[in-house]
Amino acid sequence: MRIAHYLNQFFGGIGAEEHAGRGLEIHEGAVGPGKLLESLLGSDARVILTFVCGDNFAVEHQAELTAAILEKLRETRVDLVVGGPCFDAGRYGMAAGAICRAVQTELGVPVVTAMSEENPGVDLYRDALYIIDSGTNVTKLRDVVARMAALGKKLAANDPIGSPTQEGYLRRGWLRDQLVEKRAATRLVDMLVAKMKGELFESEMPATSFAPVPMPAAVRNLSKARVMLITDGGLVPKGNPDRIEGTAATRWGSYNIGGSDDLRGEDYEVSHGGYDTRFVQEDPDRLVPLDAMREMEKNGVIGKLHDEFISTCGRSNPLSNTRRLGREIAEKAKRDGVDAEPALAAALRSQPNWKKQASRWFKSLPRCRSQKWSDPTA
């Protein structure tokens, strides 16, 4: 089996943080953890190529780095690409995740990586990749690489892959059909009884958990603040120019409201398959309250209403996607110098699982902004 391996500057033996700006180096043969990987995979496994790159360079030049690695791997055939393990190193995880995903998508070569659950790379790539749960303890390197090797071997051989618990990878949010002995009601009661007895049981549908979001500080001087309106209720100009999907939206749009005091139904439509949109269609101010906000601006309550509102659709969307949308929208708001955003959530209906997902992007907004925006008017 021929393997290519991606490492950061630290595991690649270049050095610590002071070398994080180093560009891509390509080595023939195994380096550092790659040697361990080779030995654990057995005699027919060889690490043909090792890519080493500084963490800062990797994140700042992700597209360039990924393209260089893809180019090299087009020339040199490999059976498996391994990234990391990255433990809780965020930049490393993001780079390894991006590279693994690109290799998998562009070249169709199996990939495996490893990170701790809290690594931001997990948020970004858990849907797309098998990510072995490495924990945060680097002294467990050998165990982690052993699990990567075992899973990598199966992936390369196209063998069936077991559940996250069996294989040691982080949950990908997939549901898989499986034949079982007992029907759902019986399994449920068994779990309940185990729970009441204080015994161990494994839920078939673990709830998504959300880490606390630090609260951005209050806006000090609202009469000088620039305010932006954001909605996930799917309001878009007639014709839906950005083609924002009414389910699992992958895009958001920003739409000009400069000089306008009121939103009129004939100029807009609603791209959202999750609620009865007739009322918003009749008067879009019921979702994006431009008329009231314009009054606030005229009366000097707020400094300025931003000339664009942001819209996407919050329905039935995987977290990896909504997080990206949230980050992108937060970056846009930051770029445009916005101080305060009322976000308007509409249309989150009664199925708990996708409700969570649909509104997840709100969470990433304050998180992205909390460092720089704590005192926008001071």
Place this chain on the structure above:
Amino acid sequence: MVQITSALPIAKMVGSNRVVLGTGIVHVTGDAKLPPADEKELRRKLVQKALDALQSNEKQ
């Protein structure tokens, strides 16, 4: 950021720090049952409440 929503449990679950309860899923900042003038007044109040929340450091 402040979130105006009619799905309060979700806002709580995902950890929104400033939440104002809207008038309904189908018209968060309106109410189709009210005459236009009253609906607009309602919207003014909602928006004012959201702006008040932005100026407060209390979780709400």
